[in-house]
Amino acid sequence: MTINERKEGDVLILSLKGNIMGGPDADTFYNKVKEELDGGCRKIVLDLSGVKLMNSSGLGILIKTFKPVKEAGGDFFLANVSEKIDSLFMITKLYTVFTAFDTVDKALEAFQA
Amino acid sequence: MxxxxxxxxxxxxxxxxxxxxxxxxxxxxxxxxxxxxxxxxxxxxxxxxxxxxxxxxxxxxxxxxxxxxxxxxxxxxxxxxxxxxxxxxxxxxxxxxxxxxxxxxxxxxxxxxxxxxxxxxxxxxxxxxxxxxxxxxxxxxxxxxxxxxxxxxxxxxxxxxxxxxxxxxxxxxxxxxxxxxxxxxxxxxxxxxxxxxxxxxxxxxxxxxxxxxxxMQRRQADQEMEVARSIQRDHFPEDNLSIGDLHIAGTYLTNKQVGGDYYDFFRLDMHRVLVTIADVTGKGVPAALIMTSVRTGVHLLTDQDSDLPGMVKRLNRYLSEITETNVFVTLFCGIYDTRDASFTFVNAGHNPPLVLQQDGSTRMLVDGGLLLGSFPGVSYEQGQTTIAPGESVLFYTDGISEALDAKEEEYGDARLLKSFQRHGGKEPARLLMCLLNDLQDFVGNSALASQTGDDLTLVVMHRARKEEA
CATH class of the missing domain: 3.30.450.40 (GAF domain)
Known part of the structure; x- marks a missing residue:
């Protein structure tokens, strides 16, 4: 899994590529978000367009990363969720806490609103 | 010299x-x-x-x-x-x-x-x-x-x-x-x-x-693991269960000695039976330890009032306390009552069980709430359905649907559904065997659990038709 980051105003956009299956990659991702959070960032978009597979450990790391952002009063939007990952979020009912958008732009618009 | x-x-x-x-x-x-x-x-x-x-x-x-x-x-x-x-x-x-x-x-x-x-x-x-x-x-x-x-x-x-x-x-x-x-x-x-x-x-x-x-340490660890495996096996129901016109059977396969899947069915009283299936993130010993907590929670928190949403809420709070945020459990539990054939349930983020109807179509048991162990404060709602005579219900963990064949293609929900439709209506233990046979045909010669790399759990519940009963 690789992570690319860019900023649009005060929004951090993290693009993940590869498989999210837990392991050391997961820590890298979590630490990156934690670092940004400590630096004052409260708006994060997670672009999943490059993610092929995500297992339950991968899902676990998204939850672990999501929680401190919410607790700090921030928001953590998902974008470009594949059909398979979408189904995982549906089954686990994680959409009751996560918000997903079709594209990164739509997620950015939601932050402007 | x-x-x-x-x-x-x-x-x-x-x-x-x-x-x-x-x-x-x-x-x-x-x-x-x-x-x-x-x-x-x-x-x-x-x-x-x-x-x-x-x-x-x-x-x-x-x-x-x-x-x-x-x-x-x-x-x-x-x-x-x-x-x-x-x-x-x-x-x-x-x-x-x-x-x-x-x-x-x-x-x-x-x-x-x-x-x-x-x-x-x-x-x-x-x-x-x-x-x-x-x-x-x-x-x-x-x-x-x-x-x-x-x-x-x-x-x-x-x-x-x-x-x-x-x-x-x-x-x-x-x-x-x-x-x-x-x-x-x-x-x-x-x-x-x-x-x-x-x-x-x-x-x-x-x-x-x-x-x-x-x-010697490895041998000792193997022996201890064998004891753990035996203890975990004791956590699963020993026999199939029949209550009134309802028959239940389950099976569990793991590619390790212990695993993180759990299923259970036991009588609450003369008329009612509780059916549970759950899947803990990860595999092996860490998952097995949490699975033991899930089982203990289900047994201790299920009271005679059988307030399922309350039980699941308490279980979620407990699991949130004892697990890391990134470790979670998906769980489905339901109570079948023979008096009115009602099945009330809570689905906490688990693959929805499928009810195979008489006409061959299926309905899914979805109502409930979030997966367990990550968000301690959430509440759960209860779903209800009636199991008609001749209907079968299939409960499963994702180890089944995510099993891979030699070309690394997933078995998938669609194949599982077809298999269920093909064999639905059979007596539960036999139906389980048929479902596993179809899965085995798909993945090829390898042992099922080792092929999937995950634990496999299937539970089937069937309400007999009048002539069957």
Whole structure:
């Protein structure tokens, strides 16, 4: 899994590529978000367009990363969720806490609103 | 050709016998081997290349025998005591230490002849003094008079000469021998040579002992794991269950000895049965430990009122407390009541069970709430359906739908559904077998659980038609 980051105003956009299956990659991702959070960032978009597979450990790391952002009063939007990952979020009912958008732009618009 | 005299052989044999019999603490007595070895060493020292070859061969035989006797099923303590006994027999000294090191730290020491109040200084020998030097240079060092050498670290006032020999295995530092004597020039070059050769064999003996201990630990771990597997198996219902016109069967396969899937069904009273299926993130022992908590929670929190949303809410709060945020559990639980064929349930983020209807279509049991263990404050809603005569319900974990064939294609929900539709209506235990057979046909020859790399759990509930009942 690789992570690319860019900023649009005060929004951090993290693009993940590869498989999210837990392991050391997961820590890298979590630490990156934690670092940004400590630096004052409260708006994060997670672009999943490059993610092929995500297992339950991968899902676990998204939850672990999501929680401190919410607790700090921030928001953590998902974008470009594949059909398979979408189904995982549906089954686990994680959409009751996560918000997903079709594209990164739509997620950015939601932050402007 | 160099050979030992008959007398030497006898004396050598006595030495070896003594070595194998000597007990820890049997240090002061002196067995005749050093003389033999010294004599022998001097005798062969002057020989030519063929003799050198023979000498090495003989030396190897001799010391391999020492090594065999040393490493015979001994733990580190027994082994190091035996080594110190052998060292005492090999070279006269007044104090000595065997230090075993790993990653630059002393992990074991056996000391003899030191004052107990100086032990803390003895332990600093690895950082300072001759041992530090010897370890760095990977070679032995012999001091005729310690007072003449700045590298000497005084931990014993009466010491006048010292011999330090590193214990090396393929260049890797495993430890040291440190010998001290009260006279100057107490250790000869022969002594140094003997301890060096001995150290080579000791390195092998220690390595063998380490491997043996690792093997014993692994065996013990395997035995403990087998007990864990047996305990976990006891957590699953032993038999299929029938209550009124409802019949239930379940199966669980894991590619490890223990796993994180859980299913259960048990009677709440004469009319009602609770059915549960759950899947913990991850595999193996960590998942199995959480699975045990889930089972305990389900059993303890299910009361006669059978308030399922309340039970799941409490279970979620409990699991959130005991698990890391990134570890979660998906769980489905439902209560079937024979009096009205109602099935009330809570689906906490689990793959929705499928109800196969009489016309071959299915409906999914979705109502409930979030997965368990990550968000402690959430509430759950209850769903309800009625199980009509002839309907079957399939509960499963994602190990089934995510099973891969040789081309790494997933079995998927669609194939599982088709298989269920094909065999639906059969008696539950038979239906389970048919579902597993279809899955086996898909994944090929490999064992199911090892092919999927995940735990597989299936539970089937079937309400008999009137003519079946």
């Amino acid at each position: 160099a050979s030992l005299s008959r007398l030497d052989r006898v004396r050598l044999q006595q030495f070896l016998d003594r070595l194998s019999e000597s007990s820890p603490g049997d240090f002061s007595s002196h067995v005749p081997a050093p003389e033999i070895l010294r004599d022998w060493s001097q005798k062969i020292g002057s020989l030519g290349s063929q003799e050198d070859h023979d000498r090495l061969q003989r030396e190897n035989e001799l010391l391999r025998d020492v090594s065999n006797r040393l490493a015979l099923g001994l733990d580190t303590e027994q082994l190091s005591e035996r080594i110190m006994d052998a060292l005492g027999a090999l070279v006269r000294h007044d104090a000595a230490g065997l230090y075993l090191v790993r990653n630059g730290r002393i992990i074991w020491e056996t000391l003899r002849g030191y004052d107990t109040e100086n032990m803390h200084l003895v332990k600093s020998k690895l950082d300072r003094g001759l041992m530090a030097w010897s370890g760095m240079q990977r070679c032995s060092v012999r001091l005729g008079d310690v007072l003449d050498d700045g590298r000497y670290l005084n931990v014993r006032n009466q010491t006048r000469s010292e011999l330090v020999v590193p214990i090396l295995l393929e260049g890797q530092l495993m430890g040291f021998f440190n010998l001290e004597a009260d006279q100057v020039e107490a250790f000869s070059p022969d002594d140094q040579y003997l301890v060096e050769v001995f150290a080579g064999q000791v390195a092998l003996a220690i390595e063998r002992s380490n491997l043996l201990q690792e093997r």
